[in-house]
Amino acid sequence: MRSEFHAFLKENHKVIAKVCGIYTDNPDDFDDYYQECILQLWKSFKTFRGAAKLSTWVYKVCLNVCLSQLRTKKKRVATTNDFPKDFRDEAENSVEEQLEELYKAIRLLKESDRAIILLYLEDKSYKEMAEILGISVSNVGAKVNRVKNQLKSIINERSGY
Amino acid sequence: MKDLDIKKIWQEGNEESSFSYSNDKIDHIIKKNPQNIVQKFQRTVVFEMWFNAVTITGFTIHIAYLQLWVVAALLFILDICLFIYYKDLSNKLKIRYINSNVVEYLNETHVVIKRFMLFYKILTTVLVFPALVYGLYLSESELLDSGKIWTLKFIAFLVVATLLIILVAHFCIYLLYGRKANKIKSIIEMLKSEE
Numbered sequence: 001m002r003s004e005f006h007a008f009l010k011e012n013h014k015v016i017a018k019v020c021g022i023y024t025d026n027p028d029d030f031d032d033y034y035q036e037c038i039l040q041l042w043k044s045f046k047t048f049r050g051a052a053k054l055s056t057w058v059y060k061v062c063l064n065v066c067l068s069q070l071r072t073k074k075k076r077v078a079t080t081n082d083f084p085k086d087f088r089d090e091a092e093n094s095v096e097e098q099l100e101e102l103y104k105a106i107r108l109l110k111e112s113d114r115a116i117i118l119l120y121l122e123d124k125s126y127k128e129m130a131e132i133l134g135i136s137v138s139n140v141g142a143k144v145n146r147v148k149n150q151l152k153s154i155i156n157e158r159s160g161y
Numbered sequence: 162m163k164d165l166d167i168k169k170i171w172q173e174g175n176e177e178s179s180f181s182y183s184n185d186k187i188d189h190i191i192k193k194n195p196q197n198i199v200q201k202f203q204r205t206v207v208f209e210m211w212f213n214a215v216t217i218t219g220f221t222i223h224i225a226y227l228q229l230w231v232v233a234a235l236l237f238i239l240d241i242c243l244f245i246y247y248k249d250l251s252n253k254l255k256i257r258y259i260n261s262n263v264v265e266y267l268n269e270t271h272v273v274i275k276r277f278m279l280f281y282k283i284l285t286t287v288l289v290f291p292a293l294v295y296g297l298y299l300s301e302s303e304l305l306d307s308g309k310i311w312t313l314k315f316i317a318f319l320v321v322a323t324l325l326i327i328l329v330a331h332f333c334i335y336l337l338y339g340r341k342a343n344k345i346k347s348i349i350e351m352l353k354s355e356e
Contacts, residue, residue, distance in 0.1 A: 002188075005187075033163065040195065047180075060259075063259070095173050095174045099171065099175065102170050102174070111344075111351075112352045115352075122171075123172075133352055134263055155167075
């Protein structure tokens, strides 16, 4: 069972990191959320019998963990490194810098909106998003449009446009 | 910025990220206890259940040894009732469906947090007055000996003190858990709201 779980995690650990990354803004919280996601995945992996698509199931568990774990934001001194150390090395190339900016912008959205934009960016269909979130497909569509526009204006605002 | 740009940055950037994975790290993690709020509640309740069972049973044996049979019998009944109550509460605090969809899971979590808060609100409300009187008894206050405790002024003091303590206790419970429950509720409402 454990080797199966390792194989599964090797395929999906970046998904877990992405979900944790949009809900945390410091390495300590990131580690806590990441560990909790792994633990909950491990616990339910034993009982998971392919009732849902494996990828859908990972998003459900990780979003459930992160949204129910939400902590009060601690006031902290701003650092240049807002990402967990493991998550990237030095932001050398522009893709990484842009990704970092994107994460920062996503973290400015409401918690529920972050889940929606994450699934959108992960190329999930509206049907899958509705299944993961537990809302109607039409509601997903409307929300995606709103959140996308909101994210774009945050990004433009931050980049001075 | 175009839709495609955001998706491209997200997908390419995350693909290139050097987030490390190690089997040892994962093995270490899965040996740990879960840290989420609901599982913390459960551990607290189970600890209290056994702590109460042991201390009340011990006290009951002590009272029985003193041959105060009626008090011992009442304590024994209280012991059993509390144990059953805690057991039931611990079962009700279990969240079984982490694989549920987000709205269902958050609803379930919200119910559990509210249930836990209610339990402590009832507990503090019921225990404050007897604890105050018992505190006075332990402090060997002259008020008890002289019987002055039953003057109207003192009863008023006891009532006000009780209410104040209950208020403070409820506020602390709110600070610890209520805000989280409200936050979860607002996420559920935001997700469910039709646009």
